[in-house]
Amino acid sequence: MAHPDGIGARVRRREDLRFLTGRGTYTDDINRPGQVHAWILRSPYAHARITAIDTTAAAAAPGVLAIFTGADLAADKVNGLPCGWLIHSKDGSPMKEPPHPALAQGKVRHVGDQVAVVIAETRSQARDAAELITVDYDDLPAVVSSVAALKPDAPLLHDEAPGNLCYDWHLGDLAATEAAFAHAAHVVTLDVVNNRLVPNAMEPRAAIGEYDRTGGDYTLYTTSQNPHVIRLLMGAFVLGIPEHKLRVVAPDVGGGFGSKIYHYAEEAIVTWAAKKVGRPIKWTAERSESFLSDAHGRDHVTHAELALDANGKFLGLKVSTVANLGAYLSTFSTSIPTYLYATLLAGQYTTPAIYAEVKAVFTNTVPVDAYRGAGRPEACYLIERLVDVAAREIGIDKVELRRRNLIPASAMPYQTPVALQYDSGDYVRNLDLALPLIDYAGFPARKAEAAARGKLRGIGFATYIEACGIAPSNVAGALGARAGLYESAEVRFHPTGSVTLFTGSHSHGQSHETTFAQLVAERFGIPIDNVEIVHGDTAKVPFGMGTYGSRSLAVGGSAIVKAMDKVEAKAKKIAAHMLEAAASDIEVKEGKFTVAGTDKSLSIAEIALSAYVPHNFPLDELEPGLDEQAFYDPKNFTFPNGCHICEVEIDPDTGVTKVVNFVAADDFGRVINPMVVEGQVHGGIVQGIGQALHENCVYDPESGQLITGSYMDYCMPRADDVPSFTLAYHEEAPCTHNPLGVKGCGEAGTIGGSAAVMNAVVDALAEFGITHLDMPASPERVWQAIRAQRKAA
Amino acid sequence: MYDFDYHRPTTIADAVALLAQAEDGRPLAGGQSLIPTLKQRLAKRSDLVDLSAITELRGIRDDGGTLVIGAMTRHAEVAASDLVRSAIPALAATAESVGDAQVRNLGTLGGSIANNDPSADYPAALVGLGATIVTDRRSIAAEDFFTGLFETALAADELVVSVRFPRPDRAAYQKFPNPASRYAVVGVFVAKTGNAVRVAVTGAGAVVFRHSAMEAALTNSFTPAALEPIETPADDFNGDIHASQDYRAHLVKVMAKRAVAALQ
C-alpha cells in the first residue's frame, strides 16, 4: 500500500500552521539577554569622498555604547566582504576585485553605503545618535547606468578597475558563429534592456551578533539562505574566526529570492562589535534600508542577433551584454551574468553555434546579484523575444518556428555549444501539453471578441530551460567558483523510531519541512509526524551550502537519499542479526525488513530500538546507534524546462495591460508534492509578471538617488494583478543522474513568466507595427508606444 | 519617530485648545499619512492630538437633503454607508477607491482633505460636488479650501468638523490609479445638478481643479463625444516616473469621458 504522505502526495505544508498563526521565529523575534541595538548610518550620496567624520556629539547622546567607523574596522584588520566566484576576461586576466569594506573606507559608492554604526541601548537612541554624527562629504559625479559607466569620461568608482570594467568575458565559438551568420538566409537583431529589480522579501534582513567571553564563542543569528556559507565567508575571510568558535543560525526566514544568499556588511558588523561592546547586538533593516542595501537583480543591456536558414532553422546566435554589478562585488554577483546566463543561451533549441560576450561594470548603485532565476530569466527573455521577432519578420507561425528548432527528446543527452549537457527533457511534450490548455486554436476568436470591447488581445509563448541543482563541485571549481556545491544530510533515528533529519539546505518558503519529511516517511514506512526537519543552524547541521538555484531537492534531497541508503544498509545488518538470517536474505519494503520467503520481519522502529539498546546486537561487527550522514555532489546540473503561454488584454486608451490567461506546462522531473510545486510555480509566475508589467528599479541618472525607494514608487505585483493560473506537468523525462529523478521547480515561473508576458504584450500591439517594448510594459510605456506609432502613421 | 506628547481629548473645544497651546502640534486622525512621515523622521511634532475619542466628529447623517459626514468618519464607513450609497453613490465609490482595505479602515475624510495630497481622491469629490467644509470656527467652500500642494485654507489650530455635500442629480468618479501606490494618477469627478455640470480633476496638477472647458462642453451636450475636442494643457501638470505631463493630460480626457459614459 502506498504511503498516504509519500512521494506524490499533496501533503499540506506542515510549516503553515506556525506561520499563519504568527508563531514563526524570525531573527527579529529573537531577543538575547542584555541585547542592545545597532543603527547603520548610510550614505546620502551616490558617490563621495569622506573627508572627516565627527562622532563626538553622537557618542555623548543618551544610551549610546559605541560608535564605529571604517577606521575602527581597519584598525582591527577586519577584511572586506569577499566575492565567491572568480571570472577571467577574454584575455585571460582575472576580474578586477576592488575592496568591499563593511564600513566605508574614505569613499562611499552608492546611496545607502554603510558609513558608521551606532550601538545603543535602544534602537531609537541609536538612530537619534546617528543623526548627530557629522560626516564631511566631497560630492563626486555619479554614474548609475552600466552603459554610461563604460564611456571614457565616466566617473571612476574604483582605482583598481579602470573604465569601471570588472571583466570582459566571453563564451562560445566566435568563428563558427560568424560562419553561421555568413550563410544565413535571415538575420534578426534585437536590443533589450532587462530591467533592474529590487528583491523585496517580506521579512527584511536582520542580524544579531553575540559573543560569549567564557569560551570566546561567537553566535550570529541572521536572515540567511545559507548559514554555513555565511560562517565560512564571514569567519574565514572577514573576521578571522575559526568555524568551531562561530555558530551561525538562520531561523525562520521570510523569503529570500536570492537576496539572502550573500554575506552582508551588517552581519560582520554586529558580530565583530558584539565582542567590542560585550553585549549581544541586534540590527533589523527598515524597509527603506532594504531598498538601499539588499542586493538587486537583473540589470542587463543586450544586443543580440539570430541567424536562420530559409526554413527558419536557427543557425547561430550572437549576444553582447553589458551587466551592471553595482558599486561592489556581492558574493556571487560575478557568476550570474556569465555561467548562469550565457551557458543558457541555447535554451531549448538546436542552435549549433553561439557566441556571447559579457562586460560587467561597476556603477554607483546597490550591488547586483542573483535574484530568483538569476541569469536564466535574462537568457530566456532574450531568446524568446528573438524567436518572436524572427517569427514575425520571416512570417512563420511562432509555435511552428519553435517546433522546428526544439531539441528532440531523442537527442538527449544533448551537448549545447555553450558548455552545458542537458541530460533529459521532452520539450515537444511540454508544448503539446500547453497548447490545448490555452486553446491556441480559439485565440483568433478571443482576439476578435476583445476587439469588439475595444481591447487589444495578444498571446505570447516562452519555452525555457533552467540549469538547477548547481552543480558538480569540480566543474564549478574549474569555472571559478571558490566553494564546493554539494549538499549534506544526516538521518538520525531515535530509539523509539522517530527521526530527526538534518539538512544543509535551508527553507525560507520552499516547504522542506513537508517534502523532505515525505521522503523519509515513505522510505521507512513511518508516519510523517514522526519526522522532524532541522535546518539553518551550523551547530546542528553537519554542513551545508544552502538553498538557491532550485537546488534543495535535487542536491539536498539526494544527500538525504544517500543518508537513508546508509541507514537502511545498517538496519539490514541489524535485522539480519536479530532475525538470525544472512543480511543478503533481508528484503526491505515500505520500512519492513523481512527474511525472504518467511513471515519473519521487523519494523524500522524495532531495529532502531535495538540499535540504541543493543542487548541483542552484532556489536563485534557494528557500532550501536542508527544515525548516518551523507554528502552528495551531483554529476551535472539538472535541467527543468517548460512551456509558458500568456494572454493579455491591453486598453489602448490608457495603456493598461491585464494578464487574462496563463498556462504553464513544466517538466520538473519527479514531483514529490504537487501542491508545493504548484505553489512555487504560482509565486514564480507572479514575479515574472511583476518584472514584465510592474517592477522597475529607477535611479536618478544625475544624482544617483534611488527614485523607487519605497512602495509608493516601486510597484509590486498584487493578487488582483494576476489571473488564476492553469498548470500542468509531466514526469516522463526524469533527471537521469540523481536518485530521485528530480530537477527543481523554484525559479521556473520567474524564468518563463516575463518572456511569455512580454511576447503577449508585443503580439497585442503588433497591429500598430510595434515590434519590441522594454520591460516593464507599464501603462505609460505602452500608451506612448501606441501614440508614437499612430503619429508616425 | 521622534518623541512627542500625546493627547486624546473628547471635545472639539479641548482639541482646539490643545493645538493652540502646543508648540508644533498636529491633529491625529487615521494616521495613514501622518504616522509614516513621523516614522521616517520626515517630520517632527511636539504634540499629537488624537481626534478618535471625539464623538461629535463621527457619523453620517442627512440634513434636509444635504449629506453631512463627520471629519473622523473612516473611508470604509463612507464606502459602506447605505445613506451615502443611495444619496451620492459616486461619493461611496470614491471612498471605496482609496488605497487598500487597511487604509480605508483607518483613514478619515477629515484627514484626507486636511492633508490635501495632490493625488488624493476626496478633493475631487468635494470640489466636484460643491461641498462645504465645516470647521470649528467657519464654513469654507471646497473650491476655496484646497489652496495648493499639501496646502489648505485651514489655520494651524483649526479642525475640520464635517463636510456638507449637496445632492447632485447624477455623479460619477473615474480614477486611474498609480500602479505602485494606487493613489490617483488622475481622478475625474463629474456631477450634474439640473443644467449645471461640475468637473473636478485630482492627481494631474499640484491641487484639485475644476475643468471649465469640459464643464462648458458638457453643459452644452452631456455626452462623452462632447469632450473629444477638448485638449487639456499639460504645462502645469505633475510628471514623474509613472506618468508624464502629457500622459496625465491624456488621462484627464479618458477618465472624464468614462465618467460621463457611466452617467448616460
Ligand SMILES: Cc1cc2nc3c(=O)[nH]c(=O)nc-3n(C[C@H](O)[C@H](O)[C@H](O)COP(=O)(O)OP(=O)(O)OC[C@H]3O[C@@H](n4cnc5c(N)ncnc54)[C@H](O)[C@@H]3O)c2cc1C
Ligand atoms: C498605503 C496607502 C495608500 C493610500 N492610498 C490612497 C488613495 O488611493 N487615495 C487617497 O486619497 N488617499 C490614499 N491614502 C491616504 C489615506 O486616504 C489617508 O487616510 C489620508 O491621506 C489621511 O487621512 P488620515 O485620517 O489617516 O489622517 P492623518 O494621517 O491622521 O492626518 C493627515 C493630516 O491631516 C491632519 N488632520 C487630520 N484630521 C484633521 C482634522 N479633522 N482637521 C484638521 N486637520 C486634520 C493631520 O494633522 C495631518 O496633518 C493612502 C494611504 C496609504 C498609507
